[in-house]
Every structure is written in C-alpha cells, then in structure tokens.
Amino acid sequence: MELDSSSAPWVVIPTYNEAGNIAAVIERIRSVVPQARILVVDDSSPDGTAQVVKDLAAGDTYVNVLSRPMKSGLGSAYRDGFIRGMSEGATALIEMDADLSHEPEVIPVLLRVLEDGYDLAIGSRYVPGGKSPGLSRGRLALSKGGNAYANLILGLGVRDATSGFRAFRPALLQTIDLATVGAEGYGFQIEMVFRAAILDARVAEVPIVFRERTQGVSKMSRNIVIEAMVLCTVWGAQRRARQLARKRGDFAPYRKGTDKALAAIIGVLRA
Numbered sequence: 036m037e038l039d040s041s042s043a044p045w046v047v048i049p050t051y052n053e054a055g056n057i058a059a060v061i062e063r064i065r066s067v068v069p070q071a072r073i074l075v076v077d078d079s080s081p082d083g084t085a086q087v088v089k090d091l092a093a094g095d096t097y098v099n100v101l102s103r104p105m106k107s108g109l110g111s112a113y114r115d116g117f118i119r120g121m122s123e124g125a126t127a128l129i130e131m132d133a134d135l136s137h138e139p140e141v142i143p144v145l146l147r148v149l150e151d152g153y154d155l156a157i158g159s160r161y162v163p164g165g166k167s168p169g170l171s172r173g174r175l176a177l178s179k180g181g182n183a184y185a186n187l188i189l190g191l192g193v194r195d196a197t198s199g200f201r202a203f204r205p206a207l208l209q210t211i212d213l214a215t216v217g218a219e220g221y222g223f224q225i226e227m228v229f230r231a232a233i234l235d236a237r238v239a240e241v242p243i244v245f246r247e248r249t250q251g252v253s254k255m256s257r258n259i260v261i262e263a264m265v266l267c268t269v270w271g272a273q274r275r276a277r278q279l280a281r282k283r284g285d286f287a288p289y290r291k292g293t294d295k296a297l298a299a300i301i302g303v304l305r306a
C-alpha cells in the first residue's frame with residue numbers, strides 16, 4: 036500500500052561520483068526504514084550515479100533523484116534536498132553520506148531521538164561508544180581539531196559538530212531559514228549546529244561507528260577546510276559582537292554588513 040508521504044521521514048543523500056556505492060546504500064536504507072523516502076541529490080556525476088538511482092527509482096516509488104546541472108557543493112545539495120522533502124511533508128530530514136561511512140542501521144535511533152522531543156539528533160564519533168576505526172591520523176587530527184576550534188569559538192556544546200549523519204525536525208529547518216545558510220563543505224555541518232544553538236534548539240548526540248569508504252574517492256579538499264575555518268572565525272566574531280551588544284542592552288541581532296563581507300569571502304574561496 037502506498038503510504039502518504041506526509042507521514043514519512045526523508046533521507047537526503049548528496050552524491051558526486053558514487054556509482055559504486057549508491058545502490059548498496061539505498062538497499063540497506065530500504066530494509067532498515069522501509070517507510071522512509073530516499074532523495075539522492077546528484078550533481079551530474081560523470082560516473083553515472085544518477086542513472087543508477089533512476090534505474091532503482093523506476094521500480095520503487097520511495098526512491099527519488101534530484102539532478103542538478105553541475106557540482107555545486109554538499110551544503111547546497113542538502114539545502115535543495117531538504118526544501119524538496121519539506122515541500123512533500125517530510126516528518127524528519129535525515130542527512131547521510133553515500134559512501135557507506137554511515138551505517139543505515141542507526142537511522143531508527145536518530146528518529147527515536149526526535150520522537151523523544153529533540154530537534155536535532157547527531158550521529159557522533161566522539162561520544163562514549165562512538166568510533167572511527169581506520170581513519171588516518173591526519174584525518175582524525177583534522178576532525179578533532181576542527182571540532183575543538185568550532186566549540187571554543189562558537190560554544191556549541193556538541194562533540195561532533197562536523198558529522199554528516201543527522202536527523203532534523205522539519206520545524207527547526209523552517210526556523211533556521213535554509214536560504215540564509217551559506218556554507219558548503221564541513222562548514223555547512225558546523226553552521227547548522229551553530230544556527231540550532233542560537234535558536235536554543237534541543238540537540239542530542241548518539242554514538243556511531245564511522246567507516247572509511249571502500250569505493251570511490253573523497254571529495255574533501257583544502258578549500259573545504261579553509262572555508263570552514265574562515266566561516267567559524269567570522270561566526271565567532273559575530274557571536275561575540277552579539278554578546279557585547281546584549282550586555283549594552285542593544286538587541287539588534289545581526290549586522291547586514293557582516294553578512295555581505297562573509298558572502299564576499301566565500302565568493303573568493305570558491306573562485
């Protein structure tokens with residue numbers, strides 16, 4: 036029987052050259068959460084990822100693909116995917132990678148956390164029980180260092196703010212206003228946690244085992260790391276300015292000028 040999509044969670048998976056992974060990921064999600072809709076947001080991957088998904092979608096109405104004309108970044112892929120899911124009445128929006136680093140078996144745990152009243156459930160490598168076996172020393176240091184910096188400067192209170200395995204309550208995404216979220220790479224994950232924290236959203240972390248990809252290649256780049264660092268620094272400065280303004284009794288929360296400066300910096304990084 037066809038379920039009403041308004042009663043289903045949506046799993047959004049951004050892909051760029053994941054033809055060797057995507058069918059296995061979809062199959063596992065379908066067996067673990069058969070009620071969930073799956074939306075693959077593909078940026079015209081040259082390896083034909085979108086076609087693999089279209090072939091699966093031909094025999095399964097719960098599988099969908101959103102094809103975009105060019106590689107436009109993970110952040111905008113999630114924004115487009117979330118907007119589509121919410122327009123179809125999704126009850127939860129789940130983020131996960133296509134490379135089997137995130138185990139679909141954790142999805143019901145994330146959904147239960149939302150049912151328990153949280154607005155955002157994060158699959159975390161850095162809470163007790165969380166692990167990332169096989170991650171190189173360099174990647175682990177980058178990940179832990181990035182999290183430490185983001186927490187120091189943004190006061191997030193979250194151990195794994197760069198994790199890409201999460202579930203959002205749609206109401207939180209609506210309040211955040213996705214059109215105003217600008218980051219693309221790891222910065223997107225941090226920005227979403229930061230925006231949730233500003234709104235005093237209820238955030239919980241659940242342990243995950245993060246597996247290294249065995250197929251395909253990583254899309255991590257130096258620019259993605261630089262983007263995240265620059266953005267965190269600017270958000271930290273904005274946060275401090277807001278704290279000081281509040282102390283003075285001035286409640287104007289945002290300065291349009293800083294947002295414009297931020298957009299200019301991001302533009303240079305992406306050029």
Ligand SMILES: Nc1nc2c(ncn2[C@@H]2O[C@H](COP(=O)(O)OP(=O)(O)OP(=O)(O)O)[C@@H](O)[C@H]2O)c(=O)[nH]1
Binds near residue numbers: 051053136255
């Ligand atoms: N649509 C879209 N998806 C992307 C883009 N960049 C990365 N992705 C996808 O985002 C997910 C995470 O990217 P990965 O390359 O696995 O990055 P990562 O997990 O940080 O790095 P590894 O641990 O090395 O795998 C994967 O499913 C990618 O295919 C992009 O520009 N557009």
Ligand SMILES: [Mg+2]
Binds near residue numbers: 132134136248
């Ligand atoms: Mg990955």
